[in-house]
Amino acid sequence: MSAIHLQNLVKKFGDFTALKTMDLAIADGEFMALLGPSGCGKSTTMNMIAGMEEPTSGKILFGERDMEGVPMGRRGVGFVFQNYAIFTHMTVRQNLAYGPRMRGAAKAEIDRRVGAIAEMLQLTPLLDRKADRLSVNILQRVAIGRSAIMEPAIFLLDEPLSNVDAAFRAVMRTELKQLQRQFKQTMVYVTHDQLEAMTMADRIAVMDHGVLQQVGTPFEVYNNPANVFVARFIGSPGMNLLKGRPAESDRGLVVDLGPLGVTPPLPDAIAPAVRAARADVLYGFRPEQVAVSDRGLSMPVSFVERIGARTIVHLGESESAVKAVFENDVGLAIGQTAIVAPAESSVRVFDAATGQAIKAG
Numbered sequence: 001m002s003a004i005h006l007q008n009l010v011k012k013f014g015d016f017t018a019l020k021t022m023d024l025a026i027a028d029g030e031f032m033a034l035l036g037p038s039g040c041g042k043s044t045t046m047n048m049i050a051g052m053e054e055p056t057s058g059k060i061l062f063g064e065r066d067m068e069g070v071p072m073g074r075r076g077v078g079f080v081f082q083n084y085a086i087f088t089h090m091t092v093r094q095n096l097a098y099g100p101r102m103r104g105a106a107k108a109e110i111d112r113r114v115g116a117i118a119e120m121l122q123l124t125p126l127l128d129r130k131a132d133r134l135s136v137n138i139l140q141r142v143a144i145g146r147s148a149i150m151e152p153a154i155f156l157l158d159e160p161l162s163n164v165d166a167a168f169r170a171v172m173r174t175e176l177k178q179l180q181r182q183f184k185q186t187m188v189y190v191t192h193d194q195l196e197a198m199t200m201a202d203r204i205a206v207m208d209h210g211v212l213q214q215v216g217t218p219f220e221v222y223n224n225p226a227n228v229f230v231a232r233f234i235g236s237p238g239m240n241l242l243k244g245r246p247a248e249s250d251r252g253l254v255v256d257l258g259p260l261g262v263t264p265p266l267p268d269a270i271a272p273a274v275r276a277a278r279a280d281v282l283y284g285f286r287p288e289q290v291a292v293s294d295r296g297l298s299m300p301v302s303f304v305e306r307i308g309a310r311t312i313v314h315l316g317e318s319e320s321a322v323k324a325v326f327e328n329d330v331g332l333a334i335g336q337t338a339i340v341a342p343a344e345s346s347v348r349v350f351d352a353a354t355g356q357a358i359k360a361g
């Protein structure tokens, strides 16, 4: 019943198409993140699922049931927005109890549910505080509690953590995931923050310019991005991409990167597909999967960032800039030349003209 199917979903605002033909199947009990930069159509998609916007064309099904014409209040969805919507003249307890009370639940039942949700969201000591005396962080927690207490089969969250501070955001990521595990709801979570999506979601739908780019587990979108947009958007920093031309060598197929020289031979799994594509390519590899070596790409160090034990080394510049992330201090300094070698297993190749991944045949 709480699986969600979006079929050929389109949304236009006048002449502007905010969402171009979205097809997405969200399983019952799944945590799906809609991830993409500002303006990509995430909220528009979410608002249509909630029933706040009508699709221009296409269908939304909950289970087998077509949602066309079904008003928001009848869809059985809980919705939490970026800006918490709670009653500031009421206490936390009254805010949490509001939904069940409106539904006519018995007092004992309301008390039990308020107690349980307050415990889960660490609101128990604050239950009798007036909401107007709470911080933004806590208000958002109350807003989540107020929606979650209704135990909706489908829980929609649109950037719920974007206004809370960084430390609190990290705590809430864990709590939201626990909440979903406990209630086993279908959760759709809109965010532009890839870390949020990567840490919480079962699967991620990556969007750009109103187009669904890829749907996959966090591991899949990180490891096998469908195109250069996903490769750059997922990961922090994103995937390194260097422009080049495939070339035969006595060691196998390599990519000629121009002034940077040639890459090590491409892995056997993808070399035939790259050869067959006969196209200029982008040679991709993850910054976390680079080693300092005596053979590889020779590049000047342009900047070194240290974030705790982690070191991000910036190499080269403009079109041929790459980043390498090390879990320790590799002793590289600005101005030095480093020889770096991408791990063979991390190498991905994209068609330079279309941006699409060239996959093993």
Ligand SMILES: Nc1ncnc2c1ncn2[C@@H]1O[C@H](COP(=O)(O)OP(=O)(O)OP(=O)(O)O)[C@@H](O)[C@H]1O
Residues within 6 Å of the ligand: 013, 016, 018, 036, 037, 038, 039, 040, 041, 042, 043, 044, 045, 192
């Ligand atoms: N009611 C509207 N009328 C006209 N254009 C709209 C309307 N709502 C959204 N848009 C446009 O549709 C596009 C997608 O908006 P949407 O809010 O879905 O993006 P988003 O990915 O959620 O980004 P953000 O995180 O900035 O909200 C944007 O270009 C936006 O300006």
